[in-house]
Amino acid sequence: MENEVLLLKGNEAIAHAAIRCGCDGYFGYPITPQSEVLETLALMKPWETTGMVVVQAESEVASVNMLYGGGGCGKKVMTSSSSVGIALMQEGITYMAGADVPCLIVNVQRGGPGLGTIQPGQADYIQATRGGGNGDYNVIVLAPNSVQEMADFVDLGFDLAFKYCTPVMMLADGVIGQMMEKVVLPPQKPRRTNEEIAEQCPWASLGKPKTRGVNVITSLELQPEKMELKNHKLQEKYRKIEENEVRYELTGSENPEVAIVAFGCSSRISQKVVQLAKEEGIEVALLRPITLWPFPYDAVKELSKKVKSILVVENNAGQMVHDVRYAIEGRIPVNQYGRFGGIIPTPMEILEVLKKQL
Amino acid sequence: MTQEIIIAGFGGQGVLSMGKILAYAGLMEDKEVSWMPAYGPEQRGGTANVTVIVSDEKVSSPVLSSYDTAIVLNQPSLDKFEHMVKPGGTLIYDDFGILNHPTRTDINIYRIQAMQAATEMKLMKCFNMVVLGGYLKVHPIVSIESVMKALRKTLPERHHHLLPTNEQAILRGMDLV
Numbered sequence: 001m002e003n004e005v006l007l008l009k010g011n012e013a014i015a016h017a018a019i020r021c022g023c024d025g026y027f028g029y030p031i032t033p034q035s036e037v038l039e040t041l042a043l044m045k046p047w048e049t050t051g052m053v054v055v056q057a058e059s060e061v062a063s064v065n066m067l068y069g070g071g072g073c074g075k076k077v078m079t080s081s082s083s084v085g086i087a088l089m090q091e092g093i094t095y096m097a098g099a100d101v102p103c104l105i106v107n108v109q110r111g112g113p114g115l116g117t118i119q120p121g122q123a124d125y126i127q128a129t130r131g132g133g134n135g136d137y138n139v140i141v142l143a144p145n146s147v148q149e150m151a152d153f154v155d156l157g158f159d160l161a162f163k164y165c166t167p168v169m170m171l172a173d174g175v176i177g178q179m180m181e182k183v184v185l186p187p188q189k190p191r192r193t194n195e196e197i198a199e200q201c202p203w204a205s206l207g208k209p210k211t212r213g214v215n216v217i218t219s220l221e222l223q224p225e226k227m228e229l230k231n232h233k234l235q236e237k238y239r240k241i242e243e244n245e246v247r248y249e250l251t252g253s254e255n256p257e258v259a260i261v262a263f264g265c266s267s268r269i270s271q272k273v274v275q276l277a278k279e280e281g282i283e284v285a286l287l288r289p290i291t292l293w294p295f296p297y298d299a300v301k302e303l304s305k306k307v308k309s310i311l312v313v314e315n316n317a318g319q320m321v322h323d324v325r326y327a328i329e330g331r332i333p334v335n336q337y338g339r340f341g342g343i344i345p346t347p348m349e350i351l352e353v354l355k356k357q358l
Numbered sequence: 359m360t361q362e363i364i365i366a367g368f369g370g371q372g373v374l375s376m377g378k379i380l381a382y383a384g385l386m387e388d389k390e391v392s393w394m395p396a397y398g399p400e401q402r403g404g405t406a407n408v409t410v411i412v413s414d415e416k417v418s419s420p421v422l423s424s425y426d427t428a429i430v431l432n433q434p435s436l437d438k439f440e441h442m443v444k445p446g447g448t449l450i451y452d453d454f455g456i457l458n459h460p461t462r463t464d465i466n467i468y469r470i471q472a473m474q475a476a477t478e479m480k481l482m483k484c485f486n487m488v489v490l491g492g493y494l495k496v497h498p499i500v501s502i503e504s505v506m507k508a509l510r511k512t513l514p515e516r517h518h519h520l521l522p523t524n525e526q527a528i529l530r531g532m533d534l535v
Binding site for chain 1: 422
């Protein structure tokens with residue numbers, strides 16, 4: 001059924017895409033608004049077809065440590081959760097970053113803090129883009145804004161994770177997870193064999209042949225000199241990612257007087273704001289960061305040379321706005337608008353805010 | 359063509375599945391569609407609602423504050439969504455249990471006795487399809503053939519013997535308007 005257009009929820013698309021891109025294992029624990037990922041996998045029973053393992057672990061902490069084990073063996077492994085569950089996983093994520101272990105983590109965000117609400121939110125931006133756990137590290141953060149991207153970013157996420165041997169996070173939200181849209185799923189790829197993994201991931205601890213020494217997967221190094229060197233290597237890797245992997249989308253007016261910067265569900269709502277504004281004769285450009293880390297600083301800087309002011313729209317109390325201000329270095333005014341606690345702003349509401357700053 | 363629709367009622371009335379079938383029928387005609395449910399406390403008792411957009415152009419925001427059409431199936435939804443219909447837009451409501459009827463004069467209001475019709479036909483489970491028929495009579499944004507194709511796609515095969523019954527319900531709904 002290749003190239004068939006389906007109508008799926010964002011969460012369902014993730015599950016289908018995981019099976020199709022040859023994922024070896026999913027480990028997760030149910031939480032609204034992402035439970036359909038695990039539900040769909042359970043319905044699809046990929047262990048009977050591709051051999052993909054699906055485990056409902058006893059907790060998020062267990063899930064992330066299963067991920068560490070699977071990733072350390074060079075397997076394509078993933079988990080998904082929502083905000084408060086992702087907070088529980090931070091220890092495992094920093095261990096994997098420190099041990100250069102690839103994996104994919106999906107956060108379908110809800111409103112916080114704490115248990116918060118089950119309704120959509122985008123308040124984990126800072127946690128995701130600054131690493132989230134202890135130590136100097138980053139994870140690559142992809143922010144889908146459609147069901148199609150929920151599917152596409154699974155494969156992209158794994159590609160990036162293995163290219164750089166690092167955890168990759170897909171930072172979605174309750175809107176994109178719960179909504180249904182048209183989606184074309186990727187073609188079915190076979191899972192890699194152990195021989196292929198041994199060849200492509202010589203670092204993987206997947207059984208030791210006599211021809212090489214022991215592969216050790218660890219983030220621990222007690223000698224500070226060696227640990228500093230390890231940190232330097234990590235930072236070199238992050239500079240390479242910043243150089244090569246920035247992704248964004250610039251849409252809307254080509255002669256804008258004002259610009260909106262928004263990601264995920266906020267960018268979808270902002271697309272409507274751009275249309276509504278045009279009907280009133282206001283030219284608005286919309287910049288959507290697709291990678292939140294690495295952040296498209298240069299693109300925001302370039303955009304700031306063309307407009308009089310910028311409005312950052314995000315469903316939180318002001319998180320991405322710091323990155324936008326950093327990029328612009330005070331050249332033009334930057335305002336932020338967000339609703340939180342599970343409330344999603346309406347296009348009209350944002351348009352009114354936008355008009356006030358003209 | 360773009361139709362921005364809110365469908366709202368009690369949980370169990372088939373609000374979400376009506377929206378899904380409408381969106382799927384749009385997909386059958388190669389239109390752009392989105393389906394965004396209220397999945398929060400509403401789903402856990404009380405009112406349920408779903409925003410469906412069917413368009414010739416790419417859908418931007420799946421979340422809206424005003425609608426071309428509101429299809430409402432209970433009093434709380436009527437109270438909430440009547441004033442969110444765009445001027446010149448459409449309000450379709452089932453009058454079962456409605457005490458305070460809509461009052462706006464700048465929109466087209468259709469009162470449909472779908473609950474009563476479904477009860478008479480002994481097709482309570484097809485209540486939502488009766489309503490959908492009524493909507494499609496007012497706004498034929500997708501064909502009945504596409505709706506039937508959508509039903510065939512979304513209903514598990516073991517329920518396919520119910521397809522004629524669903525079609526009957528849709529046609530009955532069209533008669534009611």
